[in-house]
Amino acid sequence: EPSCKLPLSIGAIASIGGSERxxxxxQLRAAQxxxxxxxxxxxxxxxxxxxxxxxxxxxxxxxxxxxxCSSCLLKDGHEPASCQQWESWRREFxxxxxxxxxxxxxxxxxxxxxxxxxQLCPGCRAYVEKNGGCxxxxxxxxxxxxxxxxxxxxxxxxxxxxxxxxxxxxxxPAPGGAGGAAQSVLAAEARGDISIDRFDGSARxxxxxxxxxxxxxxxxNVLHPKPRERRDQASDEMSERxxxxxxxxxxxxxxxxxxxxxxxxxxxxxxxxGAQQTTGSLEVWLGELEGACGTLEAALGHTFxxxxxxxxxxxxxxxxxxxxxxxxxxxxxxxxxxxARLMVLDARLPDLVRLQEAVERLRRRILNGARSGRFxxxxxxxxxTLGQRLMARLGF
Numbered sequence: 001e002p003s004c005k006l007p008l009s010i011g012a013i014a015s016i017g018g019s020e021r022x023x024x025x026x027q028l029r030a031a032q033x034x035x036x037x038x039x040x041x042x043x044x045x046x047x048x049x050x051x052x053x054x055x056x057x058x059x060x061x062x063x064x065x066x067x068x069c070s071s072c073l074l075k076d077g078h079e080p081a082s083c084q085q086w087e088s089w090r091r092e093f094x095x096x097x098x099x100x101x102x103x104x105x106x107x108x109x110x111x112x113x114x115x116x117x118x119q120l121c122p123g124c125r126a127y128v129e130k131n132g133g134c135x136x137x138x139x140x141x142x143x144x145x146x147x148x149x150x151x152x153x154x155x156x157x158x159x160x161x162x163x164x165x166x167x168x169x170x171x172x173p174a175p176g177g178a179g180g181a182a183q184s185v186l187a188a189e190a191r192g193d194i195s196i197d198r199f200d201g202s203a204r205x206x207x208x209x210x211x212x213x214x215x216x217x218x219x220x221n222v223l224h225p226k227p228r229e230r231r232d233q234a235s236d237e238m239s240e241r242x243x244x245x246x247x248x249x250x251x252x253x254x255x256x257x258x259x260x261x262x263x264x265x266x267x268x269x270x271x272x273x274g275a276q277q278t279t280g281s282l283e284v285w286l287g288e289l290e291g292a293c294g295t296l297e298a299a300l301g302h303t304f305x306x307x308x309x310x311x312x313x314x315x316x317x318x319x320x321x322x323x324x325x326x327x328x329x330x331x332x333x334x335x336x337x338x339x340a341r342l343m344v345l346d347a348r349l350p351d352l353v354r355l356q357e358a359v360e361r362l363r364r365r366i367l368n369g370a371r372s373g374r375f376x377x378x379x380x381x382x383x384x385t386l387g388q389r390l391m392a393r394l395g396f
Contacts, residue, residue, distance in 0.1 A: 030051065037053075040053050041054070044068055044073045045066045058070055058078075058082075074086070078264045079367055080367055080371070118130065121141060130147045135166060199266040212304055216328065252304075254363075255293060258359050258360075261366060265370075282366075285369065286366070289366060
């Protein structure tokens, strides 16, 4: 009946159009409900089809194992930065998404060298190096220009005090010549903005880290094929502490999560400072998390640091043959030294567990602070900082 407004049930649709149309109707109704719900989103994993409810933050984890932002669907999320802040960062530094470090590690040094020892020709835009003499330079394209300011030489006849071959008195020009993301990085560094370097320095190779976990645990299991008999069976602390391989897996994932949080926290920090807003305790908390995370990485040893390095020094693809530990052999010349390191880690396991818990606690504090807006206001003083550290140790 065309004039009837009563909704049809799934059973009625199945009896009219069959089970396939009823299932299609059910999917459309679920999609409509998810689209209307402000705290729900679909999992972007192909073939998953699950709807995930958002909790306190933007980052959610689906039952299929994928972690993503429930708003912009970015894999692994970008908290504590907002979607708008992350999008602004991407627009300013588009090369970061895949290879900012790889593209700028050498390019940034080359641009710095060129800006200190050479000058862009205003005619053909080629770099011309000066090896001595006056400021008057002649490019191979025939353009005459000044080696100090980079402007055409004829403009210097009208400078204050008249033409001078050794002193340029024209106003200092705006920096240029690097282009693209490299110039944005240089301009930020000229402003004293270190968020970009800190963002880049917190990058870690997930593949290298996971490979290190696999080989380090395999090496430990080869050296200790059976669980060690505890000498003091009455010691509760010894009986309750985790085995070393379990700790290595947990600690490495904690480091990866903390480094991701630090990277996006630097995005938040830069956006906040760019908007002329105060950051409150954010910078203090970032320093504490950086210190704790660096201490845990140093405790795991230089092989972990080398394996988890991202960028030009990252470990590439290696053959996976049981018992050979190709990654460990690549980043360490002495497997016996690595085995001794694992023995020391096992002996100090309770201390390392407390250090890992500190990393997790400091990471949660930054995330909760960003979600609740606790970063607003001036940074704390000396007493306030000491009080915050005390509260952090107590778990608040």
